[in-house]
Amino acid sequence: MTASSEQKLGATDIAALLRREISKGILHLHDRLPPERVLAETYGAARGTVRKALNLLESEGFVEIRPGSGTYVVHMPADTSSDAVENATPLELMDTRFALEPHICRLSVLHGRRTDFDAMESLCARMETLLDDPVAFSEVDSEFHRALANSTRNGLLIWIIDQIGHVRSQDDWTRMRHLTLDAMTIKQYNAQHRQILNAIRTREPERAANIMKEHLETARLSLTRAAET
Amino acid sequence: MTASSEQKLGATDIAALLRREISKGILHLHDRLPPERVLAETYGAARGTVRKALNLLESEGFVEIRPGSGTYVVHMPADTSSDAVENATPLELMDTRFALEPHICRLSVLHGRRTDFDAMESLCARMETLLDDPVAFSEVDSEFHRALANSTRNGLLIWIIDQIGHVRSQDDWTRMRHLTLDAMTIKQYNAQHRQILNAIRTREPERAANIMKEHLETARLSLTRAAET
DNA sequence: CATTTTTGGTTTATTTTTGGTCCATTTGAG
DNA sequence: CTCAAATGGACCAAAAATAAACCAAAAATG
Structure with a gap:
């Protein structure tokens, strides 16, 4: 439902999309995600929004943010x-x-x-x-x-x-x-x-x-x- | 019961539909559901009706309503x-x-x-x-x-x-x-x-x-x- | 090695979105 | 009819999103 229609995406929506891509294996371990500014454009959102989403994912342990370098997929937590x-x-x-x-x-x-x-x-x-x-x-x-x-x-x-x-x-x-x-x-x-x-x-x-x-x-x-x- | 297409949906009907989507996993944990105004339109009901349905779901523990932010799925589909x-x-x-x-x-x-x-x-x-x-x-x-x-x-x-x-x-x-x-x-x-x-x-x-x-x-x-x- | 570019980090003022509330009116079943 | 439910509209306050600017560190470049 959240992604069913092309509505404006919020931070939690973007987080959900990325989370899904990670656990589906589209984004592999140690992959670097696109820069925040690029993600912002591809999702049609402001950079601040993407940033919030990434911080969410980091706190969940999906991703590691390295200032000046990029954001990396670090692990997919045991979804068992x-x-x-x-x-x-x-x-x-x-x-x-x-x-x-x-x-x-x-x-x-x-x-x-x-x-x-x-x-x-x-x-x-x-x-x-x-x-x-x-x-x-x-x-x-x-x-x-x-x-x-x-x-x-x-x-x-x-x-x-x-x-x-x-x-x-x-x-x-x-x-x-x-x-x-x-x-x-x-x-x-x-x-x-x-x-x-x-x-x-x-x-x-x-x-x-x-x-x-x-x-x-x-x-x-x-x-x-x-x-x- | 669950009208296939066009039937007037009451608050309890809408609650039932959403409840089902949640336990079926169409709506994932932590997903944000569409705004009340959008739900109202998709279900062909007034906003007040949707609001009643959402409050029902919240009292049942399926969903969490965060004012100003949105309504979020808070329910682990029974790990039977x-x-x-x-x-x-x-x-x-x-x-x-x-x-x-x-x-x-x-x-x-x-x-x-x-x-x-x-x-x-x-x-x-x-x-x-x-x-x-x-x-x-x-x-x-x-x-x-x-x-x-x-x-x-x-x-x-x-x-x-x-x-x-x-x-x-x-x-x-x-x-x-x-x-x-x-x-x-x-x-x-x-x-x-x-x-x-x-x-x-x-x-x-x-x-x-x-x-x-x-x-x-x-x-x-x-x-x-x-x-x- | 020095310099430039890229990347995330931060702040701020502003606008948009979202749920919360109230109310007069319409609808529909008993 | 009566009454509860649903409707549709208006307005509010909080939260989120935006847009633009600037910073510091890592990375790429020459």
Whole structure:
């Protein structure tokens, strides 16, 4: 949201942008950042503002300011676990989902209960009303896959899918793709969701898993197509 | 509920939307949200309404309002990691590995490099000297599966396997089982590890995946057997 | 080595932005 | 109708951002 539209950037905004570039590895260890005066121009801000941002980053230990010399990336503080989640690429995400979700279908057949399936059913219904609202559709889509994981009654798997959900919502590429979803693609997704749910309800684990693979393959295609645009 | 496009949004609705964006991580910690006047326009509401929503969020601890400066996100999206990971049962763990590791074998064939396979090879060699030391064997076994994940070059998957590794080491049941590993079972594991590595080296993804499934099935049996004791 | 340029550090006066507040009016559900 | 919520506008004070000038030290130059 902060960076969503091109508004005037404040000190904290600039700090956030730089912080992100550092932890994403765009700015490497021991790299020198551009001079304050240059940063000021590139961000369209006054030098004093950039300066405030840099002092923030220094106090956080991201950066070291050497008077007369420059400002240097000194360390990315242990962001520990979530680092991998935040930096995951869309392709990594797809491969991971390919690993997990077909088997989740099988486990859903084994452990899922009526109420789980009913919840998924209502999510399907909601998605079918959203042919023209890609953003809302994507959100409900995430909820559907979450509900599917939930039906395995496997806390570990549910947690992993949740973590993955954070990637999906954070990733710019994915978010952009959501905006380019057309009605036809959404229709196809909806059909696949229905088929998966039906296969699970009729206790056909392998069929459900296979449709899920198709579904993910469809999504992967849409992803690479969006990437080429 | 959450209107897809055009619905009159009340203060509680706006609060809900923002709350969601915060816990989803779209709005990061320390991010400044847009000024009230801008939010008012983007949500199609009056400033007073947005203001009410923000005060709600502040009282909930999601956000900090600094007069003259802006409104800032102050909320660590629940680190549920310890919960789900620590409370996972051995059976949940096995199901999760069943989902992940066969596909990891396929990805290893696609993305793995010589050095990755050499590392796994040396781990195999070490395991083969540990027929009589179940504890040491289990540690190296974990390393092997970690190295296998590593060969996918997929940071997200590697991270997930790491998390799962924490379960394996923390779980009492699993640890006890390790103590009851006999030389014959270890020998069988070693053979399977070798077969998996060879299948990957010869670029046979499905064969590698299938042997991994066998391997996990073996482990699952050993688990249930230990449980009956 | 001496000199020039670059870079961060500091100060100041001024303008813009931002949340805080109040109030008369409109809207919408019970 | 009634009442609570939302609206839209105006104004305030604090905070932040700006713009311009000058300083000192590091780095680059010759």
